Amino acid sequence: MTEYLYKHIAVAYCDAINSDQCKRIAKKWQLDYIGDAAAANKQPQLQFLLQLNQQALELLKLDEPKLGGVKVDFVEGAVAHRRKFGGGRGQDIAKAIGLKHGFTPHVLDATAGLGRDAFVLAGLGCQVTLMERMPIVAALLDDGIERAKLNSEVSEIANRMTLVHASSIKNMNLAQQVDVVYLDPMYPHREKSAAVKKEMRVFQSLVGEDLDADALLEPALALAKYRVVVKRPSYAPPLNNIKPSTSIKMKKNRFDVYVKRAIPKV
Structure with a gap:
């Protein structure tokens, strides 16, 4: 992962109850933590967002929101x-x-x-x-x-x-x-x-x-x-x-x- 990409990805939550878990994820993978996922809209430098949504981590491409989140799901x-x-x-x-x-x-x-x-x-x-x-x-x-x-x-x-x-x-x-x-x-x-x-x-x-x-x-x-x-x-x-x-x-x-x-x- 290049330094450029690190600067353009952050970790966020959809529900504040998951804030501590998001902080742990950000620390483990050495990524920025921005708190509420809604804050991503106020940070134009971000291109991707790792957000915790209903207990599942998903990757969003912020300039193509219609794609939805990409996650790993082995259950359904x-x-x-x-x-x-x-x-x-x-x-x-x-x-x-x-x-x-x-x-x-x-x-x-x-x-x-x-x-x-x-x-x-x-x-x-x-x-x-x-x-x-x-x-x-x-x-x-x-x-x-x-x-x-x-x-x-x-x-x-x-x-x-x-x-x-x-x-x-x-x-x-x-x-x-x-x-x-x-x-x-x-x-x-x-x-x-x-x-x-x-x-x-x-x-x-x-x-x-x-x-x-x-x-x-x-x-x-x-x-x-x-x-x-x-x-x-x-x-x-x-x-x-x-x-x-x-x-x-x-x-x-x-x-x-x-x-x-x-x-x-x-």
């Missing part, structure tokens, strides 16, 4: 639907990771983002370490995981998720030995901006593209015991232009799988 909405009806171990991501023969790997999601794929894998029984380098994204993810731990329906899944706020490129080698490394770096969308879903519009304006994404593959291959899985748009070249062992193709995306050794049969 699309994530809940995928958990209940997504197809279990028959999903493409499960096949790519190697969930078969009773093998349930420890996965490092080295580009965690909003944690949706990590939550799917944790829901299928994997221990998942989530590494996210951007403080704002990590703050949203941390909030979502902690709220999920308080929900009886998904607490067991959330407890299999461990967040590490660090750059994967610089710190992946410090992670404990993992079975599979999963990578999903941000890639520029071909669609016009209005067609890109709000999370991507907000994040691309906040953090830009992962221009150093190619540098992820080498440390991932060094760390993973069995394989590295890279999620790519169907039109994108392989990461670092290195051909994968195999690919699982979907409508808009694919999983490039780099095999180091065979998945053990249990």
Whole structure:
């Protein structure tokens, strides 16, 4: 996170009862605290706002209020639907990771983002370490995981998720030995901006593209015991232009799988 972006983001509450919690969030992620979210309108230098709204932390792009807030929600909405009806171990991501023969790997999601794929894998029984380098994204993810731990329906899944706020490129080698490394770096969308879903519009304006994404593959291959899985748009070249062992193709995306050794049969 650059100093420029720090100056253009603040933490606020929608209800004063959450003021102490907001102060803790601001201190943890080294962001400015402005109190009432309504005060953001009086600070034209602010471009983004992390606000606590009904106990959930959400990110607002202040010059596009119609987009609404971006938050991590592992309990309701699309994530809940995928958990209940997504197809279990028959999903493409499960096949790519190697969930078969009773093998349930420890996965490092080295580009965690909003944690949706990590939550799917944790829901299928994997221990998942989530590494996210951007403080704002990590703050949203941390909030979502902690709220999920308080929900009886998904607490067991959330407890299999461990967040590490660090750059994967610089710190992946410090992670404990993992079975599979999963990578999903941000890639520029071909669609016009209005067609890109709000999370991507907000994040691309906040953090830009992962221009150093190619540098992820080498440390991932060094760390993973069995394989590295890279999620790519169907039109994108392989990461670092290195051909994968195999690919699982979907409508808009694919999983490039780099095999180091065979998945053990249990």
